[in-house]
Amino acid sequence: MNETTLSCDVLIVGAGPAGLSVAASLPDELASIIVHQDREIGLPVRTSGACWMQDVERLGIPEGMYKRMRSNEVFADKEHALIELGDEIPVILDTPKLYQWLARQSDHKNRRLLMATKFLTTRLREDGRYESTVRARGGPEQRVVSRYVVDGSGWHFAVLDALGLVAKPERLAVGTEYEYPLGRNADDRVIAFVGRKVPAGYGWAFGTAHGTLRIGVGVIQPDTDASPRALLDAVVTDRAYLARMGLDLQGPPLVVHSGILPSVAYDARLVFGRVIRVGDSANFATPTLGEGIRVCIEFGRLLGEKLGEAARTGRDGPLQEYERACRRKLERDYKWGFLVNTRAARYTPAQWNASVRRMGQAGPDALVATFRGEFPRAKIARMALIFLRQYLRARLRRIRMRLGWG
Ligand SMILES: Cc1cc2nc3c(=O)[nH]c(=O)nc-3n(C[C@H](O)[C@H](O)[C@H](O)COP(=O)(O)OP(=O)(O)OC[C@H]3O[C@@H](n4cnc5c(N)ncnc54)[C@H](O)[C@@H]3O)c2cc1C
Known part of the structure; x- marks a missing residue:
C-alpha cells in the first residue's frame, strides 16, 4: 500500500457549516486539515436553509x-x-454560497482542505496524538497525525463511531x-x-x-x-x-x-479528551424544526477559538468552556423542544387540525419561541398565561351559550 503521512494540530472531519466555522476561527498559525468526502463545498444540497x-x-x-x-x-x-x-x-x-463563503474565512490560514477525501478511522497513539486514516476518492490511504480531532461529520458521527465514544443516532x-x-x-x-x-x-x-x-x-x-x-x-x-x-x-x-x-435528545457531553464534536454530530439542530445552520456557525466559531486557546496553553480547560457554553445555551431549550418533537411526531391528522387552529390564534411570541426552539422560563410563563386566557375565554363562551346569554 502506498501511504503518506500528514501532520497538523487539528484534524476536522467534515466541511459542513460546523467544521468550516471551526476552521474559520482557529488562530491563523495553527495548522489544520479538513477532510471532506464531497467534491464541492455546499454541494450536493442536503438542507433547506x-x-x-x-x-x-x-x-x-x-x-x-x-x-x-x-x-x-x-x-x-x-x-x-x-x-x-x-x-x-x-x-x-443560499447554502452553497454560504458554505463557500464560510470556507473562504480560513483560506488565508495554515489550513489544508482535502476534498473528495473520506475519514476512515482513527486511533490514539502512545504519544497522545491521534493517527487517522483517510482516503481520497480512487487514491491510496493516507495517515493524518494530529493533536486534536474535531467530529463535524454530521449525522455520520464518523470519529465518535470509529472510537466507540458515542453510538450513531437511531x-x-x-x-x-x-x-x-x-x-x-x-x-x-x-x-x-x-x-x-x-x-x-x-x-x-x-x-x-x-x-x-x-x-x-x-x-x-x-x-x-x-x-x-x-x-x-x-x-x-x-x-x-x-x-x-x-x-x-x-x-x-x-x-x-x-x-x-x-433527531435524538440533546447530550451535553461534547469533549472526549482531545476529540470534540460539533454540529449535527453534537445534535445541534433545534428539535422543533430541525434548524441547525445558525447553531453550527455560532458554536463552531466558539470551538475554533477555544481550540486555539487549548493548543496555545496546552490545557484542556478551554474545551470544557466550549462544552459548558453549549450546555448553558441549548440543554434546557432542547429538552422542551424534544418533548414537542416526540409529541408532534405522534399527532393524528385531527390533532394537527387542532394544532394549526391554535397556531392561527397564537401571538408572535409563542410561535417564534416554538419555531426557534427557545423556551426561556419567562416565555413559558407568558405562553402558559396566554393559553390559560384562551382556555378560560372559550369555557366562558360555552357557559354563556348554555345559559342562553350569548
Ligand atoms: C432535509 C433537511 C432539511 C433541513 N433544513 C434546515 C433548515 O431549513 N435550516 C437549518 O438551519 N437547518 C436545516 N437542516 C439542518 C442542517 O442542515 C444541519 O443542522 C447542518 O447542515 C449541520 O451541519 P454540520 O456541519 O454539522 O453537518 P453537515 O452539514 O452534515 O456536514 C458534514 C459534512 O461532513 C461530510 N462527511 C461525513 N462523513 C465524512 C467522512 N467520514 N469523511 C469526510 N467527510 C465526511 C459530509 O459529506 C457532510 O458534507 C436540515 C437538515 C435536513 C436533513
Whole structure:
C-alpha cells in the first residue's frame, strides 16, 4: 500500500457549516486539515436553509446569501393559518454560497482542505496524538497525525463511531426536496403542511434566493417507515392538494435534494479528551424544526477559538468552556423542544387540525419561541398565561351559550 503521512494540530472531519466555522476561527498559525468526502463545498444540497434575519445579522452573513420571506402559512387537512411572526423575519439561505463563503474565512490560514477525501478511522497513539486514516476518492490511504480531532461529520458521527465514544443516532429526520422553476408562485411565501400526507413529519415550500421554488417533506424514522420521497411524490402529483395551498408546479423537478439529521435528545457531553464534536454530530439542530445552520456557525466559531486557546496553553480547560457554553445555551431549550418533537411526531391528522387552529390564534411570541426552539422560563410563563386566557375565554363562551346569554 502506498501511504503518506500528514501532520497538523487539528484534524476536522467534515466541511459542513460546523467544521468550516471551526476552521474559520482557529488562530491563523495553527495548522489544520479538513477532510471532506464531497467534491464541492455546499454541494450536493442536503438542507433547506431556513433561518432568521436576526441570526443572519448576528453572524455577519453577507447580503446576497439569503432571501427574506414575507408571508408564512401552515396547512393541515382541514385548517389553514396565517402565521404572524411580529418583527421576526424568516429567511432562506443560499447554502452553497454560504458554505463557500464560510470556507473562504480560513483560506488565508495554515489550513489544508482535502476534498473528495473520506475519514476512515482513527486511533490514539502512545504519544497522545491521534493517527487517522483517510482516503481520497480512487487514491491510496493516507495517515493524518494530529493533536486534536474535531467530529463535524454530521449525522455520520464518523470519529465518535470509529472510537466507540458515542453510538450513531437511531432516530433520524430524513428529508427530500424537489426544486422547480418559480413559475407563477410567489417568491417570498413560506408554506408548511402537516396531516395525512406527512406522517411523523411535515412538509414545506418556499421561493429560493436563486429564483426557484422548493417543495420538500421530512419525516422521523423509525417513528414512521414511510419514505419522504414517496410522500413527496404523492404531494406533487396531487393537483387538488397543491391548488388548495396555491402552488403551481411546472414540469418535472430541476433538482432533487436529500438529507438526514439526528433527531435524538440533546447530550451535553461534547469533549472526549482531545476529540470534540460539533454540529449535527453534537445534535445541534433545534428539535422543533430541525434548524441547525445558525447553531453550527455560532458554536463552531466558539470551538475554533477555544481550540486555539487549548493548543496555545496546552490545557484542556478551554474545551470544557466550549462544552459548558453549549450546555448553558441549548440543554434546557432542547429538552422542551424534544418533548414537542416526540409529541408532534405522534399527532393524528385531527390533532394537527387542532394544532394549526391554535397556531392561527397564537401571538408572535409563542410561535417564534416554538419555531426557534427557545423556551426561556419567562416565555413559558407568558405562553402558559396566554393559553390559560384562551382556555378560560372559550369555557366562558360555552357557559354563556348554555345559559342562553350569548
Ligand atoms: C432535509 C433537511 C432539511 C433541513 N433544513 C434546515 C433548515 O431549513 N435550516 C437549518 O438551519 N437547518 C436545516 N437542516 C439542518 C442542517 O442542515 C444541519 O443542522 C447542518 O447542515 C449541520 O451541519 P454540520 O456541519 O454539522 O453537518 P453537515 O452539514 O452534515 O456536514 C458534514 C459534512 O461532513 C461530510 N462527511 C461525513 N462523513 C465524512 C467522512 N467520514 N469523511 C469526510 N467527510 C465526511 C459530509 O459529506 C457532510 O458534507 C436540515 C437538515 C435536513 C436533513
